[in-house]
Amino acid sequence: YFSDLPVTKMLIIDYALGDMSVRTRVQNMRFDRSVIVVGSDYVDRRRLNNSWYAQVLKQAVSEGLEGAADMNQDRSVQLHELEFFINERVNELSRGMQKAFIQASRQASGVTFYLD
Numbered sequence: 415y416f417s418d419l420p421v422t423k424m425l426i427i428d429y430a431l432g433d434m435s436v437r438t439r440v441q442n443m444r445f446d447r448s449v450i451v452v453g454s455d456y457v458d459r460r461r462l463n464n465s466w467y468a469q470v471l472k473q474a475v476s477e478g479l480e481g482a483a484d485m486n487q488d489r490s491v492q493l494h495e496l497e498f499f500i501n502e503r504v505n506e507l508s509r510g511m512q513k514a515f516i517q518a519s520r521q522a523s524g525v526t527f528y529l530d
Contacts, residue, residue: 453514473503
């Protein structure tokens with residue numbers, strides 16, 4: 415369903431609860447553009463608060479793209495820096511109750527986010 419969008423790059427942040435279906439779909443699709451899916455899954459559903467769940471991922475992605483993920487201080491965030499930061503930050507904010515993931519198409523492997 416992404417292939418009909420008239421764009422060359424996409425960043426998708428998935429707040430859906432459940433079986434990480436967007437991640438699975440991205441893994442099984444071929445893209446002619448750069449696609450990055452950021453999401454997280456829960457460890458223990460019984461202790462999950464839905465609004466808190468979405469906030470953790472949102473906060474981690476926002477902080478990372480605002481510069482906290484810029485590990486080498488070059489005023490840009492490369493995909494591997496963002497992935498490392500989001501994984502660590504989601505784990506920290508959720509006290510280990512969520513596991514973040516980034517799934518990227520082959521074309522997105524060199525994507526860099528430039529900071530203002």
